Amino acid sequence: MTDCIFCKIKDKQIPADVVYEDEHMLCFKDIQPSAPVHLLLIPKTHLDSLAHAEAKYEALLGKMMLKVPQIAADAGLTNGFKTQINTGKGGGQEVFHLHIHILGQPAH
Numbered sequence: 001m002t003d004c005i006f007c008k009i010k011d012k013q014i015p016a017d018v019v020y021e022d023e024h025m026l027c028f029k030d031i032q033p034s035a036p037v038h039l040l041l042i043p044k045t046h047l048d049s050l051a052h053a054e055a056k057y058e059a060l061l062g063k064m065m066l067k068v069p070q071i072a073a074d075a076g077l078t079n080g081f082k083t084q085i086n087t088g089k090g091g092g093q094e095v096f097h098l099h100i101h102i103l104g105q106p107a108h
């Protein structure tokens, strides 16, 4: 059992609007979007934050980073997008399962 809300989303114990999934990662819509498109990309492995990312996660984090523009393009963000990773309480992190915010306005 886990108290981690994003692990529960990954395990399908809590519903989410999933836009991308593979064996390594899951991407779903933020429940309180702060942009017309606001997605969260998480690793399926629980990692508290970027500050907890050890060298063994190098390949996983690289895969995620390379997937971001593909997910963004699929969401219509072909003019560009913003990414954000909040780390630690001082960095504004509220959910302690590493996630990359992908934000933007779809191109017309």
Ligand code: 5GP
Pocket: 005, 014, 016, 017, 028, 029, 030, 031, 032, 033, 040, 085, 086, 092, 093, 094, 095, 096
């Ligand atoms: P943080 O501040 O930790 O970087 O961002 C956490 C984000 O997770 C927030 O933007 C918040 O709206 C989103 N969030 C929190 N709980 C849920 C949830 O249960 N489902 C979804 N889809 N997003 C959530």
Ligand code: ZN
Pocket: 004, 005, 006, 007, 008, 045, 046, 047, 096, 097
């Ligand atoms: Zn988790």
